[in-house]
Amino acid sequence: MLRTDHLSIGWKDRLRHAQQEDPDIKPILGWMKARATKPKWKDVSAMSSTTKSYWAQWDSLLLQDGVLCRKWDNGRGDSCRLQMVVPKAKVPNVLQLCHNGRSRVHLGVKRTLLKVREQFYWVHYRDDVEDWCITCTSCAAVRGPQTRSRGAPKLYNVGAPRDRTALDIAEPLQKGARGTPKIVHVDRLARYYGADNAWDEHVLGGGSVTRSSRRYTSAI
Helix, strand or coil: CEECCCCCHHHHHHHHHHHHHCCCCHHHHHHHHHCCCCCCHHHHCCCCHHHHHHHHCHHHEEEECCEEEEEEECCCCCCEEEEEECCHHHHHHHHHHHHHCCCCCCCCHHHHHHHHHHHEECCCHHHHHHHHHHCCHHHHHHHCCCCCCCCCCCCCCCCCCCCCEEEEEECCCCCCCCCCCEEEEEECCCCEEEEEEECCHHHHCCCCCCCEEEEEEEEC
């Protein structure tokens, strides 16, 4: 049975005028009032992608008290309701109503989608619901930061050369005789850097760096 009791008179009156002013919905309204059959492609080819999307759903569209609506089946075939087609100018109002509601609790993406599908429909409504929930400042304040906070950097005291050395593999540079890459090391105290040829995989795997052949050393 087709349910229409959820369509309030207030929403019908406000949406009727907004649909007539919407450039994507206005052609659909004109065709539905002028003819009962689906327009041909040549009449729609020059229209916007949103108008073409509504045109593709022609068999599911109907006029209810002058308001363009869409028949929506729940997928099981045991329930069908009318969804009011929302023009672009009224999308923020619908999202605020379904996400924020009259209570202080804001719904998540899934529950907001369920609330929207109960009464409304527009092209790309899923993307708009996700963007609205993600950018909601009240929800962001409750969720908190998405990344973990890091502690302030601390000063590490160095008393002698080679107490603290930074290592990295430099690419692309000329490799050694065995095809091994260069290892660049910087002494944190003396501010000298050197480029060595790694002799084996133990150097690359975090082993001792003494098994290397010094090529050059220079001050930074």
